[in-house]
Amino acid sequence: METQYTLIRLRIEDPAIADILMTELFEQGYDSFEEHPSGLDAYVATVLFDRAILEQTLASYTDLCAIAIELVEPLQPQNWNAIWESNFQPVIIQNRIVVKAPFHHITETYPHTIVIEPKMAFGTGHHETTAMMLEAMLDIELSQKAVLDFGCGTGILAIFAAQNHARPIVAIDYDPLSTENTADNCEVNNIEGITILLGDQNQIPEGQLFDVVLANITRNVIFASFDRLYNNTAPDGVMLFSGILTTDVPDLIHLAEQYSLRLQQQLTHNNWAMLAFRKG
Amino acid sequence: MAKEIETYVKLNVKGGLANPSPPIGPALGSKGVNIMQFCKAFNAATQHMQGEICPVLITVFKDKSFDFVIKTPPASALVMKAAKIQLGSDQPNRKKVGKITWEQVREIAEKKMPDLNCFTIESAMRMVAGTARSMGVTVEGTAPWA
Numbered sequence: 461m462e463t464q465y466t467l468i469r470l471r472i473e474d475p476a477i478a479d480i481l482m483t484e485l486f487e488q489g490y491d492s493f494e495e496h497p498s499g500l501d502a503y504v505a506t507v508l509f510d511r512a513i514l515e516q517t518l519a520s521y522t523d524l525c526a527i528a529i530e531l532v533e534p535l536q537p538q539n540w541n542a543i544w545e546s547n548f549q550p551v552i553i554q555n556r557i558v559v560k561a562p563f564h565h566i567t568e569t570y571p572h573t574i575v576i577e578p579k580m581a582f583g584t585g586h587h588e589t590t591a592m593m594l595e596a597m598l599d600i601e602l603s604q605k606a607v608l609d610f611g612c613g614t615g616i617l618a619i620f621a622a623q624n625h626a627r628p629i630v631a632i633d634y635d636p637l638s639t640e641n642t643a644d645n646c647e648v649n650n651i652e653g654i655t656i657l658l659g660d661q662n663q664i665p666e667g668q669l670f671d672v673v674l675a676n677i678t679r680n681v682i683f684a685s686f687d688r689l690y691n692n693t694a695p696d697g698v699m700l701f702s703g704i705l706t707t708d709v710p711d712l713i714h715l716a717e718q719y720s721l722r723l724q725q726q727l728t729h730n731n732w733a734m735l736a737f738r739k740g
Numbered sequence: 741m742a743k744e745i746e747t748y749v750k751l752n753v754k755g756g757l758a759n760p761s762p763p764i765g766p767a768l769g770s771k772g773v774n775i776m777q778f779c780k781a782f783n784a785a786t787q788h789m790q791g792e793i794c795p796v797l798i799t800v801f802k803d804k805s806f807d808f809v810i811k812t813p814p815a816s817a818l819v820m821k822a823a824k825i826q827l828g829s830d831q832p833n834r835k836k837v838g839k840i841t842w843e844q845v846r847e848i849a850e851k852k853m854p855d856l857n858c859f860t861i862e863s864a865m866r867m868v869a870g871t872a873r874s875m876g877v878t879v880e881g882t883a884p885w886a
Contacts, residue, residue, distance in 0.1 A: 524874055732784075
């Protein structure tokens with residue numbers, strides 16, 4: 461279930477007081493802020509919003525400058541990325557994979573076609589990290605291999621694995637928008653049999669070994685989950701990591717060395733990196 | 741030729757935890773920017789500040805591409821940290837009095853200098869001290885210029 465947010469528009473005469481109020485509201489659990497010349501748009505999860513507490517907080521600054529609540533508006537969950545998603549361009553990877561939306565009509569043929577309707581999930585191939593993961597997967601034997609896609613987003617990597625006859629495939633994401641979107645994209649691509657799980661590393665089926673482990677997430681999540689991912693990798697299995705910056709590469713290699721993993725491939729593009737390690 | 745700028749958006753978002761929900765969603769999505777691309781880049785750039793408030797200035801270009809710069813944390817957040825005070829919903833912060841030293845004011849001013857419209861460290865320190873006072877935090881001792 462997506463978090464519902466409330467927008468509170470505050471008119472604050474003095475930018476220095478706006479700065480203080482932002483910090484104070486942040487401490488109270490407000491999520492984030494957009495700054496305007498006339499004040500702040502504050503966003504808070506609707507369940508945490510209490511107008512009386514907000515007014516009490518503002519009251520302690522009204523002797524310093526003029527402050528007013530201009531608007532309190534609950535925001536309905538919606539696809540905020542809809543404009544971009546409605547007109548994104550197809551992506552061609554290594555001249556072998558095309559990632560396209562259902563509305564794209566492509567005349568050229570490619571060995572692999574993945575159809576993605578992103579709906580606020582990550583993974584359309586436009587980002588360097590997704591493209592590099594797919595590029596690396598092109599050189600991996602996937603047929604009949606067990607694959608884990610940890611942080612699946614749109615499901616793009618799991619779907620590509622399924623198209624290449626990998627099985628079983630487990631796709632995990634902590635964001636319900638992503639797991640729902642993975643299920644939708646499986647249907648669009650006529651893919652069945654991917655196990656889609658909502659949650660973090662604890663959702664990785666205990667004891668199940670994967671020949672290919674894919675983790676295109678962030679440095680912090682990769683480091684926090686590394687041990688679990690390693691333990692779920694089959695002997696001689698391969699682990700692909702991306703979502704990291706080139707500056708993170710030495711730290712990840714160092715970590716992998718502690719697990720006696722062998723660096724097999726390294727790709728970089730525009731400050732982003734993809735590292736592939738082999739176990740055993 | 742430089743890309744044509746459409747607009748600037750200034751947001752304050754939790755480091756390492758950006759997602760397409762508000763305000764990133766409405767602020768950037770309405771301008772046709774790929775929010776997911778921004779979240780990925782922002783989270784990677786702020787992973788060392790996970791959960792802290794990170795001001796970010798985003799430039800949106802006419803072609804819907806974007807660029808961004810991470811700014812220094814708000815002066816008030818740095819004062820709060822230095823004074824080791826915590827603000828709570830039940831106690832508006834000005835009732836909570838904390839203390840910081842002029843040395844701490846200088847440290848905060850030096851950190852904030854790149855983002856302040858100040859030409860000298862002294863004027864930046866005056867600004868930080870003003871923020872502290874508004875928060876109910878006393879600056880102990882005598883100002884270095886007094």
